[in-house]
Amino acid sequence: MTGGGPAARGGPAAARRGHRRRARSRRPRMRPVIITGLGWLVAVVVLAPYAQMLLTALKPRRELMESPPGYLPSSWHWSNFAEVWRAAPIGTHLRVSLVVSVAATALALAAALPAAYYTARYRFRGRGAFLLLVLVTQMFAPTALLIGIYREMVVLDLTDTYAALILVNAAFNLPFSIWILNAYFSGIPRELEEAAWLDGCGRAAAMARVTLPLSLPGVVTAVIYTFIGAWNEYVVALTVQATPERQPLTVAIPSFVTQYQEQWQYLFAASLIAIAPVVFLFVAIERYLVSGLTVGGVK
Secondary structure: OOOOOHHHHHHHHHHHHHHHHHHHHHHHHHHHHHHHHHHHHHHHHHHHHHHHHHHHHOOOHHHHOOOOOOOOOOOOOOOHHHHHHHHOOHHHHHHHHHHHHHHHHHHHHHHHHHHHHHHHHOOOOOHHHHHHHHHHHOOOOOOOOHHHHHHHHHHOOOOOOHHHHHHHHHHHHHHHHHHHHHHHHHOOOHHHHHHHHHOOOOHHHHHHHHHHHHOHHHHHHHHHHHHHHHHHOOHHHHHHOOOHHHOOHHHHHHHHEOOOOEOHHHHHHHHHHHHHHHHHHHHHHHHHHHHOOOOOOOO
């Protein structure tokens, strides 16, 4: 009687080949598990500081003075998030941050869109030097230019005004916006705009109806980057704004921990409140970032 399994028919070589085939078939099934596990690990590492901030914000003041400190609060004081609004004018500082960030983002985008579009569509003399200059300005941090910025604001009589923060934040975030939008405009075929011209659209209408929808991911990226940069700015606001009511939230938060008082629960509660608008922005814009990859591609 003949037959038997692969090992009996083909010997050890056939058995080894069967083992290799089974190993290869297991690898594709293991890859998603490994990638998912690494993703969860990265998420835990990234979110751990925010979890610690939340736990600290929920602790009573006496527990923050204990040594060694505990990770979990013995009693959960959710009232800290309500009391922080009475401990300091958080609402006023939050309004200042929103006004400055939104205005700086709108101003930077209004200047970046035409500059990026023109440099992407036209090959004029000095174009490379202009883009290089824009890139070089991105290397300078506001801290390095702080004295010059303050002197300029004094000369322009803009100290302790919203305009000072709006102009500075828009200026320092403008180079990145120009570069990211220039890359998106350069990747859009010029023929799409020419087809719109044949349909009766002018240059501005073709840009609004064809180019901007196709470059929506770049616009969203520039909006998020500029808004976060303006929202997190601290040094210029601390130097230029003298009146507490005109200071953004980033300047007000450290006032909870000074040489005269240590209110760590309020500091972390206010920090979480400051993070919330940025999170909401990501949630609101995320769907446009995904859908913008295909909008305008089908007519």
